[in-house]
Structure formats: structure tokens, C-alpha cells
């Protein structure tokens with residue numbers, strides 16, 4: 001590789017490929033003409049060396065532990081900003097002015113109700129349905145309820161769809177929770193801010209007055225900021241791939257939610273808390289660290305490791321601080337799970353296996369303890385992640401739709417199955 005190009009010799013043929021530089025971060029070799037010029041594909045399962053798109057939204061430096069939304073460090077946004085401001089930033093590229101923010105908050109706030117027929121939709125689920133299953137279905141169903149915002153070629157419909165999703169996601173998430181625990185749905189209250197409204201939809205009941213604790217609301221709002229976007233992770237890539245075919249935005253976000261559910265991705269917060277409960281006591285930690293290191297044991301430390309971060313996940317640091325703030329506000333002095341988590345973190349960070357493989361706590365390590373203390377059951381953890389990540393998915397989807405070079409995503413393969421053969425009659429088969 002030299003200067004602005006890189007050459008590759010395939011089957012005795014040497015071809016030059018352009019090298020492109022971003023604002024920051026590694027260069028990319030543009031191999032889009034590789035197949036046309038050489039007849040060969042690249043092979044990169046898991047996309048470990050592949051940039052699938054150009055983006056201006058989020059930047060991660062995994063070695064340095066840096067996360068920027070539109071250039072702003074996550075630490076500054078989490079400390080000084082709020083979630084809806086972060087949504088505006090991710091969607092439109094700049095922090096809003098006062099009037100822009102007021103207008104955006106007004107628009108989101110006045111789309112929080114869902115079509116009343118959605119209530120019937122929820123009734124179709126079993127009460128023990130996992131709330132993530134309900135989220136995948138209900139967000140997908142929005143395309144049936146809001147057909148007037150599914151034309152992706154109409155800029156106004158795209159804008160209405162993005163506002164609708166950011167606004168209705170807390171309402172749907174709270175309904176999924178209420179349905180799960182057998183309580184009546186609580187309607188949104190537009191006099192409350194975004195996160196306080198979500199808390200009241202989850203924890204209020206019609207027979208009692210409910211006052212939102214502002215410290216918990218602020219903590220949850222910060223958790224939403226931390227989860228808002230994370231460049232081309234599995235669920236975001238799923239949303240982009242689904243959207244590349246021209247599918248409507250509600251269907252694309254439902255696909256993202258389905259992908260997020262997996263324990264290697266957003267499901268890790270639920271899995272991490274279950275793991276801490278299984279470990280049970282700080283004195284058992286060493287045994288579980290040994291299990292995680294054992295090649296013959298499939299057990300992994302949930303909430304540890306990351307494809308991109310080879311350093312402490314910057315979100316995990318903020319989350320750890322938030323955990324302490326929430327526990328202190330709730331007067332929880334001794335949380336056995338927190339004791340296990342701190343011991344586990346300390347032991348793993350000193351262990352050669354974790355040091356060599358650069359495995360550090362990720363955002364999911366501490367988020368479960370915080371959300372549990374706030375009163376959310378483990379089954380809701382990934383739902384909260386989905387609620388917050390919706391804005392990132394939409395911003396990435398919008399960027400893709402508005403990119404004139406956008407094409408349908410269509411990876412190729414290395415085929416290792418049977419070569420062509422003739423159909424045998426049933427009597428010829430052994």
C-alpha cells in the first residue's frame with residue numbers, strides 16, 4: 001500500500017485500488033471493483049476487516065477507548081446533555097439551538113400515544129411472553145398502523161416516521177412491561193420530559209399518585225445517551241441491510257430489535273446480571289474466571305470483551321459511576337451483585353488471559369445492576385437498550401437512504417458445498 005492506492009496481485013494480475021481516508025480512523029481500501037477486475041471476492045466472516053459503508057455519525061477508537069457522536073465525546077454528552085438533544089445531534093449532525101430543541105421536543109412529545117387498536121394487538125400475546133418478543137412484533141406492526149409514513153422516497157414521510165419511532169418506542173416498551181406483569185397500560189403524560197414519562201408509564205398505577213424521582217430519571221436519561229448509537233454494530237448493520245432493499249423504516253427497526261436481542265449483543269445486559277446472580281458471592285468469582293478461561297468450557301464472562309474496544313469501554317466507566325449514584329439515591333448500601341461485579345472486574349483486569357486478549361468490562365457489565373435497582377426486571381434490560389438505540393438505527397438508516405451511491409446490500413460467499421450433480425431417483429439413493 002502506498003499513498004492513495006494499494007495494489008493486489010490475484011491470479012498473476014496486479015490491480016491498483018484506491019485508498020480512502022476518513023476524518024479520523026484507519027484508511028480503507030476501496031475494493032468494490034475487485035470482482036469485476038479479478039473474478040475473486042474478499043473473504044471476511046464477521047466483517048472483522050470490512051467497512052461496509054461511509055458514515056458521518058459515530059466514531060469509535062477501540063484502542064484508545066474513545067466514542068464520539070458527531071465528533072462530541074460521549075463523556076461530555078452524558079454529563080452536560082440530555083437524551084432528546086442527543087437524538088437531534090445524531091439525526092441532524094449538530095446540537096440544536098434553543099428554538100430547534102424546543103421544536104424537536106414538542107414534536108416528539110406530541111407523538112407519544114400509539115393507535116388505540118395497538119392495545120388489542122398486545123392482548124394476543126401470552127402473559128409470559130418475553131418483552132423483546134413483544135417489541136419485535138409491535139414495532140414491526142407500526143408499519144400496519146402508520147402506513148402514511150412508510151414511503152421511503154418521500155422526505156416528509158421519512159421525517160414523520162423517525163419522530164414517530166422515537167416518540168412511541170417508550171410507550172410500546174412500557175406496554176410490553178405492563179402486559180408482562182399484568183397491570184393496566186398507563187398513557188403517556190406530555191407534561192413530563194421523555195425519560196420521566198417513560199418511568200411513569202412503567203411504574204405508575206391508576207389507583208395511586210406516582211412521582212418520578214428526578215435523580216433516577218436523570219440516570220436513566222444518561223443510560224439512554226450511552227446506548228444511543230455505536231456505529232456499524234450487528235443490529236445497526238441489520239437495519240442498514242434490511243433498509244437497503246427499500247423496506248419501510250418500521251420493518252427495518254423491527255429487524256434491528258431482533259438482532260439486538262442476541263446475548264452476544266444487546267442481550268448481554270440480561271445475561272450479565274443472570275451471571276452475577278449465578279456467581280452469587282465474591283468468593284465464587286475465581287472459579288468463574290477459571291471457567292471463562294477454560295477452552296473446553298463454553299462459559300464466557302458476560303459484559304466482558306468487545307469486537308472494537310480493546311481498552312476499557314468508555315460507556316462502562318460512565319455506567320459504573322451511574323450505578324453508584326442510583327444505589328446511593330435508593331439507599332442501597334450493600335448490593336451483593338455489585339460486590340460480585342467489583343470483585344470480578346478486579347480479578348479479570350489482573351488476569352493474564354484477559355490482559356492478553358484485551359478483554360475489559362463493556363457497557364452491559366454495570367447496566368443490569370443499575371436497571372434492576374431502578375425496579376426493572378431482567379427481561380426488560382434489552383428492551384431499554386432497544387428504546388435508546390432506536391435513534392441510532394434511524395440516523396444510520398436515514399444516512400443510507402439519502403446516500404446517492406446506496407445499493408442493495410448483497411454479500412457473496414465462499415461456496416464449499418457439493419459441486420453440480422444429477423438428480424437421482426428415490427431407488428438410486430442410498
Ligand code: CMC
Nearest residue numbers: 264265266268292300301302303304305306307357362364
Ligand atoms: N469471556 C471469556 N473469553 C472471552 C470473552 C469473554 N467475555 N470474550 C472474548 N473472549 C475470548 C474468546 O474466547 C477468544 O479467545 P481465543 O482467541 O482463544 O479463541 C478471544 O477472546 C476473542 O473473542 P472473539 O469471540 O473472537 O471476539 P469477538 O470480537 O468476535 O467477540 C464479543 C466480541 C463481545 C461477542 C465477545 O467478547 C463476547 O462474547 N462477550 C460476552 C458478551 C458481551 O458482553 N456482549 C456485549 C458486547 S457490548 C454491547 C453491545 O455492543 O451489544
